[in-house]
Amino acid sequence: MKKGILVTLLIFMCGLLLYYFGFSEEKYISENQQVINCEECLVKDEETAIKIAENKLFVMYGKSKIEEERPYNIDLVHNKVWVITGSLNAGILEKLLSGGMPMLGGAFEIKINAKDGKTINITHDK
Secondary structure, three states: OHHHHHHHHHHHHHHHHHHHHHOOHHHHHHHHOOEOOOOOOOOOEHHHHHHHHHHHHHHHHOHHHHHOOOOOEEEEEOOOEEEEEOOOOOOHHHHHHOOOOOOOOOOEEEEEEOOOOOEEEEEEOO
């Protein structure tokens, strides 16, 4: 009985490690990078949009709070507006493995005008 539980736990942990290392943020970004088709736009790619978003969000909500919502979800809407949202409980595995408790709650959403880089709207759910 104990051996079965140990084997199940070992398989589960191996699965988590494969998921964690197989689906890294860097791999996702390199495979799914969105680039805008607009000559006069200041914000032409996801990396620039994320830098603008983080600059605003770190000041408003704190760097650690926003970094806990990585990886971000990012969409380019109608080739005009970057919509970036945080992931709920993105750090759950890391927190559980380090002995901490994951935080429950909402995520941010920020909309950035691709043409001039200005923020259109920022929200953060509780």
